[in-house]
Amino acid sequence: MPLAHLDRPFDYLVPQALATDAVPGVRVKVRFAGQLVDGWLLERAERSDHPRLAYLEKVVSPVPVLAPEVARLARVVADRYAGSLADVLRLAVPPRHARVEKEIISQAPAADATRADATPAAATPVDPPPGPAAPTPPADQPVPEPEGWRDYPAGPALLRALAAGRSPRAVWSALPGEDWAARYASAVAATVAAGRGALVVVADGRDLDRLDAALTARLGAGRHVCLSAALGPARRYRAFLTARRGDAPVVIGTRAAMFAPVDRLGLVAIWDDGDDLHAEPRAPYPHAREVLLTRAQLADAGALVGGYARTAEAQLLVETGWAREVIPDRAVLRARTPTVVPTGDDPQLARDPGAATARLPSLAWTAARDALRAELPVLVQVPRRGYLPSVACAECRTPARCPHCAGPLALPSAGGSPACRWCARIAAAYACPQCGGRRLRASVTGARRTAEELGRAFPGVPVRTSGREEVLTEVPGGAGLVIATPGAEPAAAGGYGAVLLLDTWALLTRADLRAGEEALRRWTAAAALARPAADGGRVVVVADGALAPVQALLRWDTGWFAARELAERRELGFPPAMRMASVTGPPAAVADLLGQARLPDGAELLGPVPADGERERMLVRVPRARAAAMADALHAAAGIRSARKATDPVRLQVDPLALF
Numbered sequence: 001m002p003l004a005h006l007d008r009p010f011d012y013l014v015p016q017a018l019a020t021d022a023v024p025g026v027r028v029k030v031r032f033a034g035q036l037v038d039g040w041l042l043e044r045a046e047r048s049d050h051p052r053l054a055y056l057e058k059v060v061s062p063v064p065v066l067a068p069e070v071a072r073l074a075r076v077v078a079d080r081y082a083g084s085l086a087d088v089l090r091l092a093v094p095p096r097h098a099r100v101e102k103e104i105i106s107q108a109p110a111a112d113a114t115r116a117d118a119t120p121a122a123a124t125p126v127d128p129p130p131g132p133a134a135p136t137p138p139a140d141q142p143v144p145e146p147e148g149w150r151d152y153p154a155g156p157a158l159l160r161a162l163a164a165g166r167s168p169r170a171v172w173s174a175l176p177g178e179d180w181a182a183r184y185a186s187a188v189a190a191t192v193a194a195g196r197g198a199l200v201v202v203a204d205g206r207d208l209d210r211l212d213a214a215l216t217a218r219l220g221a222g223r224h225v226c227l228s229a230a231l232g233p234a235r236r237y238r239a240f241l242t243a244r245r246g247d248a249p250v251v252i253g254t255r256a257a258m259f260a261p262v263d264r265l266g267l268v269a270i271w272d273d274g275d276d277l278h279a280e281p282r283a284p285y286p287h288a289r290e291v292l293l294t295r296a297q298l299a300d301a302g303a304l305v306g307g308y309a310r311t312a313e314a315q316l317l318v319e320t321g322w323a324r325e326v327i328p329d330r331a332v333l334r335a336r337t338p339t340v341v342p343t344g345d346d347p348q349l350a351r352d353p354g355a356a357t358a359r360l361p362s363l364a365w366t367a368a369r370d371a372l373r374a375e376l377p378v379l380v381q382v383p384r385r386g387y388l389p390s391v392a393c394a395e396c397r398t399p400a401r402c403p404h405c406a407g408p409l410a411l412p413s414a415g416g417s418p419a420c421r422w423c424a425r426i427a428a429a430y431a432c433p434q435c436g437g438r439r440l441r442a443s444v445t446g447a448r449r450t451a452e453e454l455g456r457a458f459p460g461v462p463v464r465t466s467g468r469e470e471v472l473t474e475v476p477g478g479a480g481l482v483i484a485t486p487g488a489e490p491a492a493a494g495g496y497g498a499v500l501l502l503d504t505w506a507l508l509t510r511a512d513l514r515a516g517e518e519a520l521r522r523w524t525a526a527a528a529l530a531r532p533a534a535d536g537g538r539v540v541v542v543a544d545g546a547l548a549p550v551q552a553l554l555r556w557d558t559g560w561f562a563a564r565e566l567a568e569r570r571e572l573g574f575p576p577a578m579r580m581a582s583v584t585g586p587p588a589a590v591a592d593l594l595g596q597a598r599l600p601d602g603a604e605l606l607g608p609v610p611a612d613g614e615r616e617r618m619l620v621r622v623p624r625a626r627a628a629a630m631a632d633a634l635h636a637a638a639g640i641r642s643a644r645k646a647t648d649p650v651r652l653q654v655d656p657l658a659l660f
Contacts, residue, residue, distance in 0.1 A: 001032070001037075001084075001086055002084050002086040002087055003084070003639075003642045004084060004635055004636075004638040004639035004641075004642045005639035005640070005642045005643040006642075007078070007084040007085055007086070007635070007639070009042055009043075010030075010032070011045075011048040011049075011050050011053055012030055012053055012054055012055060012056050013053045013054065013055045013056070014044070014055075014056055015055050015056060018056055018058075018059050020062075021059040021062040022041055022044070022056060022059050023041070023044070023062075023064050024041055024042060024043055024044060024064060024066075024068065025040070025041065025064025025065060025066040025067060025068070025071070026040075026041050026059055026060070026061060026062060026063065026064050026065070026066075027039075027040065027041075027059070027060035027061055027065070027096065028040070028041050028056055028057075028058065028059055028060060029056075029057045029058040029060060030054065030056055030057055031054050031057060036057060038060075040066055040071075040089060041056075041059075042066075042071055060096070061096060061098075061101055062105075063101055063104070063105065063241070065093055065096075065240070065241070065244055066089070066092075066093055067244060067261040069261070069265075069298070069299065070092055070093075070259055070261050071089075072298065073092075073259065073291070073294065073295055073298060074088040074089050074092050074259065075088075076294055076298065077284075077286050077291055077294060078284060079628070079631060079632070079635075080286075080290070080294070080627075080628070080631060080654065081284035081285060081286055081631065081653075081654045081655075082284065082581065082630075082631040082632075082634040082635040082638070082652050082654050083283055083284020083285075083635070083652075084283075084284070084635075087282070087283045087284055088259075088284065088286070090282075091256075091259060091280060091282065091286070092259035093240070093259075094233070094236050094237050094240050094256075095233060095237070096237070097233050097234050097237040097238075099234070100234050100237045100238045100241065101237070101241070103238075104238075104241050104245070146159050146186070147182070147183075147186055148178070148179065148182060148183055148186075149183060149186060151175060151328050151329060151332045151336075152172070152326045152327060152328050152329070153327075153329055154170070154324060154325075154326045154327075155326055158170050158187065158304075158326060159186060159187065159190045160190075161302070162187060162190035162191045162194065162266070162267060162302055163190040163191075163193050163194055164194065165194040165195070165196065165266070166302070167266070167296070167300055167301050167302040167303075168302045168324070169296065169302060169303040169304075169317070169322060169323040169324065170302075170303070170304050170305070170323055170324055170325070170326045171305045171306075171310065171314045171315075171317055171318050171323045171324070171325050171326065172304060172305065172306035172307075172325075172326040173306075173307070173308075173310055173325070173326070173327045173328070173558055173559055174306060174307065174308050174528070175328045175332065175333060175336045175337075175528075176308070176336050176337050176338065176524075176527060176528040176530065176532070176556065177336060177495060177528060177529070177530075177531075177532070178308075178528070179214075180271060180306060181207075181210045181211045181213070181214035181215075182214050182218075183306075184200055184211060184214070184269055184271065184304070184306070185211070185214040185215050185217070185218040185219070186218070187267060187269065187304055188200065188215060188218070188219070188224075188250055188267065188269075189218050189219060191266045191267040191302070192219065192223070192249050192250065194266060195264065196249075196264045196265065196266025196267070196301075197249040197250060197251075197262040197263050197264050197265050197266060197267075198249070198250045198251075198262070198265075198266060198267040198268075198269070199250075199251050199252075199257065199258075199260060199262045199265065199267070199268050199269070199292070199295070200250075200251075200252045200253075200268075200269040200270070200271070201252075201253060201254065201255060201257055201258050201268075201269070201270045201271075201278070201288045201292060202252070202253075202254060202270075202271045202272070203254065203255075203271070203272050203275035203277040203278060204254065204275075204277055204487075205228065205230055205254070206471065206473060207271060207272070208226060208228060208252065208253065208254060209473075211252050211271075212224075212226055212252065215250065215252065219250065222248065223248055223249065223250060224248050224249070224250035224251065224252055225239040225242045225243050225248045225250075225251055225252075226239060226252055226253055227239050227240060227243070227251055227252070227253030227254075227256055227257035227260050228253050228254045228256055228257070229254065229256045230254075236256070240260065240261075243260050243261050243262065244261045246263040249262075249263065249264075250262075254277070255277065255278055255279075255280055255288040258286075258288040258291040258292060259291065265295065265299045265301045266301050266302060267301055267302040267303070267304065268292040268293070268295050268296050268301055268302070268303050268304075269292075269303070269304035269305075269306070270288060270289050270292055270304075270305055270306070271306050271307060272306075272307040272308075272309075272521070272525075273288075273289040273305055273307060273311055273313070273314060274307060274309060274311040274514075274517065274518065274521045275487075275521075276657055279657050283651075284652070284653075284654075285653050285654075285656070287655070287657075289305065289313065290655075293305075293317075303323065305317065305323065307521070308521070308524040308525055308528050308558070309517070309520050309521040309524045309525075309558040309561075309562075310558045310559050310561075310562040311517060311521075311562065312517065312562055312565045312566045312569060312575075312576055313575075313576045314562065315559070315562035315563055315565070315566045316566060316576050316577070318559075319563070319566070325559065327559060333556060335532060335534065336532050337532065337533060337556045338499070338527060338530035338531060338532060338533050338537030338538055338539050339533040339537065339538045339539065340527065340538075340539040340541065340553055340554045340556075341363065341367075341538065341539070341540050341541070342540075342541050342542075342543055342544065342545035342550050342554070343361045343363050343364065343540065343541070343542045343543070360453075360500075360502065360542075361542060363540055364500045364502075364540040364542060365457070367498040367500065367538045367540045368380075368454075368458070368481070368498050368500060369458070370497075370498070370538075371479075371496070371497030371498035371536070371538070372458060372461055372479045372480075372481075372497075373479075374479075374497055374536060375478055375479045376477070376478075376479065376494075376496065376497025376498070376531070376536065377475060377476070377477060377478065377479065377480045377481075377482060377492045377496050377497060378480070378481050378482065378496060378497060378498045378499075378500065379482045379484065379489060379492070379496045379498070379499045379500070379526060379529060379530070380450060380454065380481065380482065380483045380484070380499075380500045380502060381484055381485075381486060381489065381499070381500065381501050381502065381522070381523075381526045382450045382483060382484070382485060382502050382503060383485065383486060383502075383503050383504075383506040383507055383522075384485070384503065384506060391409055391410065391411055391418060391440040392440065393432035393434065393435065393437045393439070393440065394437060394439035394440055395432065395435050395437035395439065396432060396434050396435045396437065398432055398433070398434045398435070400418060400427075400430060400432070400440055402420035402422065402423060402425060402427060403427060403430070404420070404423060404425050405420060405422050405423045405425075407420045407421055407422025407423060408420070408421050408422070409421070409427055409430065409440075411440070418430055418440060450483050450502070451463050451465050451481070451483040454481050454483065455481070458481065461479055461480060461481055462479075462480040462481070463480070463481045463482075463483065464480065464481070464482050464483070465482075465483045465484070466482060466483070466484040466485070466488040466489065466490050467484065467485040467488050468485070468488075471488045471490075472484075472488070472490035473490055473491070474490050474491050474492070474493070475490050475491075475492050475493075476492070476493055477492055477493035477494040482496075484526075486507075486522040486525070486526070487522070487525070489525065489526050489529060491529055492529065494531065495529060495530055495531035495532075495535070495537060496529050496530045496531065496537065497530075497531060497536055497537065497538070498530070498537075498538045498539070498540065499526050499527055499529065499530045499537075499538070499539045499540070500539075500540050500542070501523055501526060501527075501539070501540065501541040501542060501543075502542050503542070504519065504523075504541060504542055504543040505543075507519035507522065508543070508547065508549065511660050512658065512660065513569075513574055513575075513659050513660070514657070516548060516549045516561075516565065517549075517561075517562075517565055519549050520549040520552055520553060520558060520561055523541065523549070523553050524553065524556075524558060526539075527539045527553065539553075541553060548561060548564060549561060573604075573621060574659070575655055575659075576624075576655075577624070578621050578622065578623060578624065579621070579622055579623070579624050579626075579627035579630065579654070579655060580619055580620065580621050580622075580654075580655060580656070580659065581619070581620045581630060581631070581634060581652065581653065581654045581655070581656075582617055582618070582619055582620075582651075582652075582653045582656045582659065583617065583618045583619075583620065583634070583650060583651070583652060584611050584615055584616070584617045584618075584650065584651040584653075585615055585616075585648060585649060585650035585651060586614065586615055586616075586648045587608065587615075587616050588648065589641075589646065589648035589649070589650050590608065590616060590617075590618050590650060592641065592646070593634070593637045593638065593641055593650050594618060594620075594637070596636075596637035596640045596641065597633045597634055597636070597637035598633050598636070598637075599620065599622070599629075599630060599633050600622060600626040600629035600630055600633065601626075602622060602623060602626060603620055603621070603622045603626070603630060604620070604621045604622070605618060605619070605620060605621075606618070606619040606620075606621060607619055609660075619659065620634070627654075630654075631654055634652055634654075635652075638650070638652060
């Protein structure tokens with residue numbers, strides 16, 4: 001049950017008629033408080049400590065979709081995030097699709113015979129019919145070819161350890177232009193060669209398609225399955241059952257795959273762990289990175305955390321010795337990186353005094369012009385989508401607000417009327433409440449307006465946009481302009497001749513603990529698409545070169561920035577150096593829950609601060625060693641409130657991405 005005070009197993013009697021199908025992992029129906037509810041059969045036992053038990057009402061399906069190791073993982077994740085087991089299982093096992101299930105059962109007559117011969121009182125778990133057994137590697141199993149891993153001094157050793165059946169743990173900093181999917185395919189192939197399975201999680205569908213193609217080329221068709229919520233109910237459930245049966249040794253997917261069952265798990269991997277898409281928006285809000293690292297710990301499996309940039313959480317793994325860093329050789333790094341130039345340095349300001357305030361300084365314009373003349377594409381990264389997502393009075397610079405709801409006004413196009421971004425009302429007759437002016441000017445320029453301006457600056461050059469409405473995967477290698485929002489940058493054949501990083505202040509000045517880390521992550525993702533400096537690749541970042549994220553980009557040393565960021569957070573007491581939980585809800589409800597919580601010694605309460613609407617937020621901070629005690633205390637307090645049937649909901653989040 002999802003209620004906190006009912007977050008425990010309950011015992012039921014198994015009637016003789018259901019004894020064959022009632023095996024651990026199946027879906028069941030039971031009577032609870034007079035109602036017929038869904039449940040999971042976790043374990044069969046000979047006896048119970050409770051004198052009077054109700055009977056199971058129904059076995060929904062004889063297929064044991066909940067693997068024992070996933071059930072154990074779900075309990076650990078629920079405890080870590082102060083959540084309930086029911087909520088985690090809702091994330092771990094996709095909804096049942098009866099037609100797909102019948103097809104799977106009809107394809108396995110041997111499994112039906114096994115169930116028919118089972119003894120009614122069997123208490124041992126009965127797994128689904130197994131697929132082809134994973135090969136046992138011979139003693140002279142050849143070590144997989146390291147290929148691109150040779151560019152990293154520790155890379156070949158990582159593959160050798162995986163091929164030998166060991167469990168190495170690595171934090172990988174990828175080179176610019178790296179074919180990361182091929183590197184992950186090599187690591188997965190080494191794991192499979194050792195007779196073990198692998199699980200890889202990526203942020204979005206584009207990365208999933210790229211990894212899918214790389215694994216198909218490396219392992220062949222049918223050796224892996226893709227799990228993603230975007231597949232649809234039938235395809236997703238079919239892929240899940242394929243993984244549960246052990247028919248494929250490798251599972252890849254988005255965060256929906258972080259709980260996927262994998263037989264003989266030998267490697268968990270995640271690409272770009274700093275992407276906020278890895279954070280689950282549903283209770284108890286687990287992060288894919290933390291779930292995978294927990295799986296590695298429980299299953300004694302290897303772990304690979306990779307990306308162009310490095311998060312503070314990944315740096316903590318390195319500094320505590322839990323993982324080894326895999327970084328490129330410096331000579332290779334110098335040969336592979338593009339030339340990175342900031343526009344806010346003194347020499348640049350001396351040549352172009354307007355560079356400090358210009359949106360497209362002369363240095364950026366020159367880099368784009370030279371690349372286009374050389375018949376090379378140019379990538380322009382703009383943090384905001386739309387045309388003019390924020391406007392102000394042209395006379396007094398007062399931000400333009402909606403007369404109805406006070407939301408920000410935006411211009412959808414050059415000839416369009418201003419419209420509210422909150423309520424969508426048109427404000428065609430807008431007049432500034434301060435000075436009465438009716439003319440508007442841009443406060444923030446979006447990707448579509450940028451494309452329009454650059455199209456006029458470089459006539460005859462094709463201009464493409466990639467963003468929320470249409471995300472491009474790849475563009476041709478000839479002369480052309482690509483205007484993209486962060487995360488939507490397409491790859492170019494042969495690489496970009498120039499990459500321009502505009503409006504950097506929009507990323508750096510966000511009121512967010514991770515503003516600098518996120519800015520560097522997005523910049524490196526775009527800069528990695530540029531050609532090497534020897535081939536004319538150039539990256540222009542419109543920012544002051546003295547800023548720490550810009551310095552890390554100039555040197556392509558994201559490990560240095562992650563160590564610096566972690567040291568500052570350790571000094572200030574912020575995650576991941578400390579553990580935090582946010583408690584959000586109506587003020588009285590928040591005070592009630594914290595009043596019931598028996599927080600561990602050393603716990604510190606921060607707040608309250610206003611949240612959305614009439615709610616407020618309190619933060620609870622504890623040392624990492626007392627994180628489990630904090631989660632237990634908050635969960636127990638939530639149980640007291642749910643037992644009292646408190647009406648005001650309170651949202652509990654352990655280690656939330658956004659603290660402010």
